[in-house]
Amino acid sequence: MTNESEPEGLDPSLRVITGERRRLLNLAYRLLGSLADAEDVVQETYARWYAMSRQRQEAVESPGGWLTTVAGRICLDLLGSARARRERYVGEWIPEPLPEPAEWADGRPGGATADPADRVTLDESVSMAFLVVLESMTPAERVAFVLHDVFRYSFAEVAEVVGRTPAACRQLASSARRRIRDAQAPATPAARRAGIVRDFKQAWEAGDIDALIGLLAPGATATGDGGGLVSAEPRPVEGAERIARFFADRAGAVPGVTIVERTVNGQPGLVARQDGVTVSVMAFDVAGDRITHIWAVLNPDKLRPWTTR
Numbered sequence: 001m002t003n004e005s006e007p008e009g010l011d012p013s014l015r016v017i018t019g020e021r022r023r024l025l026n027l028a029y030r031l032l033g034s035l036a037d038a039e040d041v042v043q044e045t046y047a048r049w050y051a052m053s054r055q056r057q058e059a060v061e062s063p064g065g066w067l068t069t070v071a072g073r074i075c076l077d078l079l080g081s082a083r084a085r086r087e088r089y090v091g092e093w094i095p096e097p098l099p100e101p102a103e104w105a106d107g108r109p110g111g112a113t114a115d116p117a118d119r120v121t122l123d124e125s126v127s128m129a130f131l132v133v134l135e136s137m138t139p140a141e142r143v144a145f146v147l148h149d150v151f152r153y154s155f156a157e158v159a160e161v162v163g164r165t166p167a168a169c170r171q172l173a174s175s176a177r178r179r180i181r182d183a184q185a186p187a188t189p190a191a192r193r194a195g196i197v198r199d200f201k202q203a204w205e206a207g208d209i210d211a212l213i214g215l216l217a218p219g220a221t222a223t224g225d226g227g228g229l230v231s232a233e234p235r236p237v238e239g240a241e242r243i244a245r246f247f248a249d250r251a252g253a254v255p256g257v258t259i260v261e262r263t264v265n266g267q268p269g270l271v272a273r274q275d276g277v278t279v280s281v282m283a284f285d286v287a288g289d290r291i292t293h294i295w296a297v298l299n300p301d302k303l304r305p306w307t308t309r
Contacts, residue, residue, distance in 0.1 A: 017049060020064050022119070023151075024071045029120045030146050031075040032082075033095030033131050035305060038120075041078070045071040065157070072143055072161035079139035090228025092236065094295050095131040096302040097281040098122065100263040122266035125150045128283035128295050131265070133183045137176050144169045145176035185287035193286045194261075194268040200284070200291060201259055201270055207251040212244035217290035222246065227299030230279075243294070271306065278306035 024045060028038035045067055049057065060066045086093050098120055124130060125146075134142050140162050147153045147161060148169070155166035155173075162169055188196075196215060203211035222243045226232030237246050254274065262271045264283045272280040281303060285293035297303065 017046070017063055017067070020067045021046075022121075023064075024067060025119075026121050027068065027146070027151060028071055028075055029098075030125055030131075030134070030150060031072070031143060032078060033135065034302075035096050035098065035120065036301075037078065041071055041074050044074055068153075068157075069160050072147060073163075076139055076143050076162065079142060082139075090226070091232055091234045092223050092225050093135075093227075094223060094225035094297050094302075095128065095135065097128065097264050097269075097283060097295075097297050097306075098126065099306055100266075122263075124266070126265050127267050127285075128265050129183070129285040129293065130180070132293075132295070133180055137179060138172075140164070141172045141176040141179075144172035145180075148173045149177065185285070185292060188286045188288060190268070192289070193284070196286055196289065196291060197268040197270060197284050198261060201261065204247050204251055205259060207248045209241075209244045209248045212247060213240045215291055216240035216243055217287065217292045220290070220292050220294070222294040222296065224296045225299050225302070227301060229300055230298045232296070232298050278303050281306055 021042060024042045025038055028041040029035055032038055032041070048070055049063075049067060057063070100122065120126065134146070137145065143162055144155075144158050147158045148155060155169045158169040158173075159166045162172070164172070200212065200215050203215060218240050219238070220240050220243055221236045221238050222233075223236040224232035233246075237243050257272055257274045257279070260271050260273065262269055262281075264271075264281055267283060269284060270282040271278055272282075279298065279300075281297045283295045283297075284291055
């Protein structure tokens with residue numbers, strides 16, 4: 001396992017260790033779907049490294065590999081307990097949305113002055129649709145798939161994290177791959193996706209039910225995540241007409257709310273703001289010329305990276 005970067009100006013003995021931070025954050029976010037949890041995993045991983053004696057550290061043949069193995073195992077343990085936590089979660093649970101790094105607010109992580117090592121690299125493997133499919137996998141499937149197919153680690157390396165044989169990890173990744181294929185829709189060009197989301201925004205602001213229905217697939221679903229902290233539909237809204245009426249009924253219902261186009265997990269999305277504070281982030285999945293899924297995150301705990309200052 002190789003380093004992604006080696007920060008300048010550091011003692012050579014620390015470069016390999018600190019240079020792994022971004023890789024670990026990227027891995028943990030994809031495994032957990034939560035930036036806050038990913039940051040905790042990275043901190044715990046480094047705490048375990050620095051808790052070792054200098055002699056034990058020097059005996060580690062590949063510090064980067066050691067850090068990845070430890071972070072992966074921590075994530076695996078967290079995923080195992082996540083199902084129980086989700087059962088107690090109020091309403092639907094949606095992965096934490098991420099904005100483009102350049103758009104991140106000042107603070108952790110974000111802002112022009114933020115350390116690049118504190119940013120998650122955005123690509124198809126962090127799209128909301130992709131993360132939602134990952135949520136349907138068993139913890140072992142998710143870890144095996146993400147490590148091998150996304151981060152290109154060998155199955156021998158994956159086996160060290162998962163605690164199974166390389167052959168078993170290969171089967172886990174294959175099963176996960178089938179889930180991804182079954183859930184994937186034909187790709188829609190980025191410019192077209194952005195145009196459809198923009199049309200949805202305009203129709204929503206106008207309260208135009210017919211226009212909204214025309215933009216939604218007949219079997220579309222809209223899911224909201226308030227986490228019990230703010231009001232949100234407890235179950236997904238299904239069907240183009242029901243979704244259209246749901247959004248139209250709420251157009252202008254709350255004074256002072258503005259809707260802006262933003263990149264959400266690398267894809268065109270919308271952000272609702274009230275008095276400069278982000279109150280909702282919406283991610284979309286598009287197939288052809290129709291919206292098939294809308295995920296609206298309203299839980300303020302998940303909107304920390306979006307807070308304007």
